[in-house]
Amino acid sequence: MKGxxxxxxxxxxxxxxxxxxLYEKVPGGARWRYVWGSCLTFVFFTQVVxxxxxxxxxxxxxxxxxxxxxxxxxxxxxGWFLRGVHHYMAQAMIVLLVLHLxxxxxxxxxxxxxxxxxxxxxxxxxxTLALSLTGYLLPWDQKGYxxxxxxxxxxxxxxxxxxxxxxxxxxxxxYGHHTLTRFFALHAGILPASLxxxxxxxxxxFRKHGIHVKEPRPKKDSYFWPDQILxxxxxCLAVLLAVVTLTIYFHGAPxxxxxxxxxxxxxxxxxxxxxxxxxxxxxxxxxxxxxxPVFLVVWMFLQPFIGKSKVGHRINxxxxxxxxxxxxxxxxxxxSEDQANIKHGAAIEEAKWQxxxxxxxxxxxxxPPLGAVSLLRADPKNQGRRLFAAHxxxxxxxxxxxxxxxxxxxxxxxxxxxxxASTAWVTELLxxxxxxxxxxxxxxxxxxxxxxxKVLAKYTEEENKLLPEIARLLADEANxxxxxxxxxxxxxxxxxxxxxxDLDFEDGRACIDCHDIDSEDEGSAPDLTGYxxxxxxxxxxxxxxxxxxxxxxxxxxxxxxxxxxxxxxxIEILVDWIRASPATP
Amino acid sequence: xxxxxxxxxxxxxxxxxxxxxxxxxxxxxxLFPFASGIPSVLDPATRDKGNSEVPWTKIAKLxxxxxxxxxxxxxxxxxxxxxxxxxxxxIPAGAVYLARKGEEVVAFNLKCPHLGxxxxxxxxxxxYFCPCHNSTFALDxxxxxxxxxxxxxxxxxxxxxxxxxxxxxxxQFVPNIKEKVPV
Numbered sequence: 001m002k003g004x005x006x007x008x009x010x011x012x013x014x015x016x017x018x019x020x021x022l023y024e025k026v027p028g029g030a031r032w033r034y035v036w037g038s039c040l041t042f043v044f045f046t047q048v049v050x051x052x053x054x055x056x057x058x059x060x061x062x063x064x065x066x067x068x069x070x071x072x073x074x075x076x077x078x079g080w081f082l083r084g085v086h087h088y089m090a091q092a093m094i095v096l097l098v099l100h101l102x103x104x105x106x107x108x109x110x111x112x113x114x115x116x117x118x119x120x121x122x123x124x125x126x127x128t129l130a131l132s133l134t135g136y137l138l139p140w141d142q143k144g145y146x147x148x149x150x151x152x153x154x155x156x157x158x159x160x161x162x163x164x165x166x167x168x169x170x171x172x173x174x175y176g177h178h179t180l181t182r183f184f185a186l187h188a189g190i191l192p193a194s195l196x197x198x199x200x201x202x203x204x205x206f207r208k209h210g211i212h213v214k215e216p217r218p219k220k221d222s223y224f225w226p227d228q229i230l231x232x233x234x235x236c237l238a239v240l241l242a243v244v245t246l247t248i249y250f251h252g253a254p255x256x257x258x259x260x261x262x263x264x265x266x267x268x269x270x271x272x273x274x275x276x277x278x279x280x281x282x283x284x285x286x287x288x289x290x291x292x293p294v295f296l297v298v299w300m301f302l303q304p305f306i307g308k309s310k311v312g313h314r315i316n317x318x319x320x321x322x323x324x325x326x327x328x329x330x331x332x333x334x335x336s337e338d339q340a341n342i343k344h345g346a347a348i349e350e351a352k353w354q355x356x357x358x359x360x361x362x363x364x365x366x367x368p369p370l371g372a373v374s375l376l377r378a379d380p381k382n383q384g385r386r387l388f389a390a391h392x393x394x395x396x397x398x399x400x401x402x403x404x405x406x407x408x409x410x411x412x413x414x415x416x417x418x419x420x421a422s423t424a425w426v427t428e429l430l431x432x433x434x435x436x437x438x439x440x441x442x443x444x445x446x447x448x449x450x451x452x453x454k455v456l457a458k459y460t461e462e463e464n465k466l467l468p469e470i471a472r473l474l475a476d477e478a479n480x481x482x483x484x485x486x487x488x489x490x491x492x493x494x495x496x497x498x499x500x501x502d503l504d505f506e507d508g509r510a511c512i513d514c515h516d517i518d519s520e521d522e523g524s525a526p527d528l529t530g531y532x533x534x535x536x537x538x539x540x541x542x543x544x545x546x547x548x549x550x551x552x553x554x555x556x557x558x559x560x561x562x563x564x565x566x567x568x569x570x571i572e573i574l575v576d577w578i579r580a581s582p583a584t585p
Numbered sequence: 586x587x588x589x590x591x592x593x594x595x596x597x598x599x600x601x602x603x604x605x606x607x608x609x610x611x612x613x614x615x616l617f618p619f620a621s622g623i624p625s626v627l628d629p630a631t632r633d634k635g636n637s638e639v640p641w642t643k644i645a646k647l648x649x650x651x652x653x654x655x656x657x658x659x660x661x662x663x664x665x666x667x668x669x670x671x672x673x674x675x676i677p678a679g680a681v682y683l684a685r686k687g688e689e690v691v692a693f694n695l696k697c698p699h700l701g702x703x704x705x706x707x708x709x710x711x712x713y714f715c716p717c718h719n720s721t722f723a724l725d726x727x728x729x730x731x732x733x734x735x736x737x738x739x740x741x742x743x744x745x746x747x748x749x750x751x752x753x754x755x756x757q758f759v760p761n762i763k764e765k766v767p768v
Contacts, residue, residue, distance in 0.1 A: 046618040053622035064670070071670035077631065078624030085621045226600075226607040233610035240617055366665075366672025 022225035026211055029219030030227035033107075034211060036100035038232035039239055041199065043093045046240075047131075048192060050086040055188060058138065060180040063371035065140035066258040070362060070372065073255055080252030087253030088246040090132055092239055094272045097125055098324070105303075105320050108313055109212035115304035117205040122300050124198045127191055129273075134187035136270055140180065142351055145259035146267035148183075149175065150277075157289035175261075257354035258372040266347045268338070275330035278337075296323075346406040353405075357382055384577020387570055391560070392417070395443070399584055413443030414557070419583030421478035421532025426471035431464075432456040444555045451525065455509050463505055469494055470511060477517065478532030482582050526550060537575045541566075639743075639754040639767075640664070644692075647749050650685040654724065656706045656713075657683055658695065661755045678755060681742070682706060682713075684724065692742045692753045693726050699735040701760050713739060736763045 009015045026034070057076065059068040072079035101121065104110050110118035137148040155166040169186075171178025222228070247253075257263075269277050280288045299319070306312040338344045354376060361375045368374055376382045388396075388403030395414035402408045416439045419425040428434045435456050436447045446452060459467070473494035476486045486494070496502065498517055500510035507513075514525035526549045530536040539546070542561025545554045560566040566574070644659050651657065663678045680695040680703075693713075697704050702717035713722035718734040726739035743754040759766045 042614055045615075049618035050621060053626060056626060067670040072625065075670075076625050077628045078622075079628075082622045082625045085618075226603050229611065230603055230607040233607055233614060236614045237610050240614060362670075366667055367670050369671055369673060 024224040028213040028217035035235035060184040084247030084252035141256035142265040154289035275327040278330040278334040423475040694740040
């Protein structure tokens with residue numbers, strides 16, 4: 001073994017190199033405050049390794065990016081862990097960068113003769129942020145898509161060459177295949193290669209000038225090996241532990257629903273860019289994209305010179321603290337504004353629902369070549385919600401919202417259709433107080449109609465007790481997937497009540513006086529044969545003005561089929577969705 | 586033992602502890618990134634695709650095959666193929682020779698078991714011939730020459746005839762070994 005080592009050493013001088021690397025003097029002894037640089041090197045190393053492994057699974061195109069990430073996350077053994085480590089390490093890198101920078105600034109290590117290295121550090125901060133930005137888009141989910149679009153739009157603010165830069169980075173005018181191939185080349189090739197080069201120079205310059213120590217020295221001098229390396233390694237282990245804990249706690253990195261330009265999503269960047277996002281609410285884009293960044297860069301460049309005097313150094317330290325405090329404050333504002341915004345919360349919930357749903361379908365059926373976004377578009381559960389929100393929710397509600405969970409601005413003027421035609425829903429409908437409430441017909445002219453004033457309002461206590469039975473009959477007509485069918489005998493019994501065979505209801509207040517079930521007669525009110533069933537509801541939505549339903553008494557309900565407002569298959573999807581599940585209490 | 590030698594020993598112990606912990610912690614940090622990806626990278630090797638998963642695929646009508654047993658070439662269009670995340674439908678997956686044997690059918694994979702070239706059927710000599718390395722096969726798929734480059738006969742697949750339609754379980758096999766082993 002020694003012979004081999006000697007042979008190699010004779011030809012490479014490796015021993016001298018290792019010795020030089022390890023026996024670097026640490027003036028004033030090993031200290032915890034020096035660990036940040038090593039931690040960052042470790043984190044970057046982890047990112048290069050895990051990133052290269054992720055590369056084995058990733059396919060950059062608009063039909064395969066989300067899909068390949070989904071496959072890694074849900075089908076490949078341990079894929080979620082690998083991706084999770086890469087995701088949370090990236091966040092740790094940002095935190096460590098700030099700590100490293102602040103240590104350098106507070107200790108005055110940015111001053112002569114280390115100016116050059118300080119500038120290289122700032123440059124590396126920029127490259128790391130660019131890595132974060134490009135990595136955010138790669139899964140091609142809603143979050144990455146919408147947030148990155150904001151970032152690339154900001155590029156166009158650069159005078160003269162902005163629009164060209166934007167087109168070059170995006171790979172065209174619109175987001176597409178080339179956006180992903182370019183972002184991927186940046187994220188996995190150009191940027192990390194630049195960072196490796198910068199790290200080499202950074203470490204070389206650091207070694208050239210040695211550790212910057214404040215006099216008087218706290219302890220007697222020691223060496224990098226093993227004292228400082230032990231502290232460095234312990235700190236790296238702590239970072240590792242934090243990242244693994246986050247990865248396991250959140251079961252990997254999030255993956256939202258696949259990017260869909262027609263499916264709106266509130267664009268928010270990763271948390272460490274939130275302060276910039278918030279800033280853009282107050283300043284014009286040109287300021288946010290050009291003036292402020294240029295000012296910051298120039299200011300940082302000048303800091304080593306400003307820091308020559310004691311006052312200058314204090315100004316520099318103050319500048320960074322102010323920058324951090326400002327960022328924290330803006331981040332806090334951004335988060336609290338979003339938390340107070342009900343619509344934002346609903347949008348996040350909706351995206352979560354879509355993500356769960358598309359993953360459920362992909363697991364069961366696989367993903368067609370057109371990509372996962374086509375799965376959501378063809379899914380009745382997803383499309384039903386969207387159709388309801390777009391076409392019904394300006395008057396109707398679903399569990400009080402628009403079908404997807406969003407609150408609605410317009411006042412409710414028609415019934416809440418969650419659990420439509422179920423026993424519970426009809427039972428409530430037949431109670432006068434509920435009938436005239438906003439949840440049912442309170443917003444329509446039917447609240448003053450015959451049914452309300454002359455029938456429901458007039459029922460005696462005995463008659464009222466029979467109404468839940470009528471509700472059971474009507475719900476049985478609906479044949480809802482989540483309700484049990486009545487036995488034949490029971491149905492006949494309830495039908496007799498509906499027909500008022502035993503004169504349980506006062507004349508004029510019996511159902512059969514106006515409505516009809518199972519006979520040829522046409523009553524003056526909607527025919528309840530097959531009430532709430534798939535066929536009945538489709539026909540109703542197609543044309544509520546048909547004599548079978550409201551006829552001329554229809555109150556503002558559009559005839560979606562007759563007037564071609566919805567395609568027949570859309571009405572079917574909508575009906576299937578409304579009938580699929582009971583109301584949630 | 587003097588006090589100073591005791592002190593020295595203590596210091597040496599301390600140094601040993603520091604060196605061991607440093608090496609341990611550094612090694613853990615250096616290995617972790619690789620370790621985090623091992624299960625994912627090895628995933629393809631740990632996935633077992635048993636014979637039971639091979640689906641039946643409809644190839645042709647029995648009546649379209651010559652009754653004298655002359656082989657006919659057919660494309661194999663699989664109804665559903667999963668390639669990692671994408672599920673394709675009606676995708677060409679290869680080709681087969683079908684030859685009728687009364688009411689039954691034999692199916693040979695078009696690929697030569699030697700190195701995967703496409704095998705021809707020669708009408709004149711009424712046998713199979715691989716134009717790459719000159720392997721020849723009889724109509725029953727067996728190798729016909731002693732020093733045939735192909736280590737085994739042509740690869741057969743399960744077939745069945747239902748309602749006049751020929752179905753096969755289309756499979757690929759490991760090339761250039763004596764045994765017929767599904768890939």
